[in-house]
Structure formats: structure tokens, C-alpha cells
Amino acid sequence: MKSIFAVAAVALAVTGIGASAQEAQEEPDPNKKICRTTKMTGSLTRRQRICMTEAEWRALADRTRKGLEEMGQAASGGQAVANNAGAGGQ
Secondary structure (H helix, E strand, C coil): CCCHHHHHHHHHHHHHHHHHHHHHHHCCCCCEEEEEEEEEECCCEEEEEEEEEHHHHHHHHHHHHHHHHHHHHHHHCCCHHHHHHHHCCC
């Protein structure tokens, strides 16, 4: 049984799969172009391909998260939900 794992480890080292796992853990290049396919609103079959750099995708995610946080605060009367939970427990 141990020999099977040893052979698998050697095969991984020879093929370079271990090296690609290390590269995946490193910070991605912010200028690398990434394309994603999204479904079109109102259609079951139409899709749209959107290509942006890693930095642009990250900025879009940050803007989306910030917008959701602002909507949550507005829905709770301008107060953070976590602050209401902490004050009510005392």
C-alpha cells in the first residue's frame, strides 16, 4: 500500500503537478485577462462573455460587496445589523 503512494508521489513530481499547485497559491497577475460567461437576464439559453483583467474583476467584486452592505444598512435604518445584536443582548 505504501508503495502505491510512493509511486503516485514520484509521478506527481515528474509531471510537475506539484509545481502548478504552488503557482495556484501565489498572487495572480492583476493584468491577466480573464473571461467569464454569464447567463443573460430573461433568457434561458442566451449567454454573454465578459472579459476583464484580474484587477477589474476584483474592483467589480469590491463595488458589489460595498453596494450590498449599503443596502443592508439602509434597510436596517442606517445602523449596522451587528451593532443592534450586540446592544440588545445587554
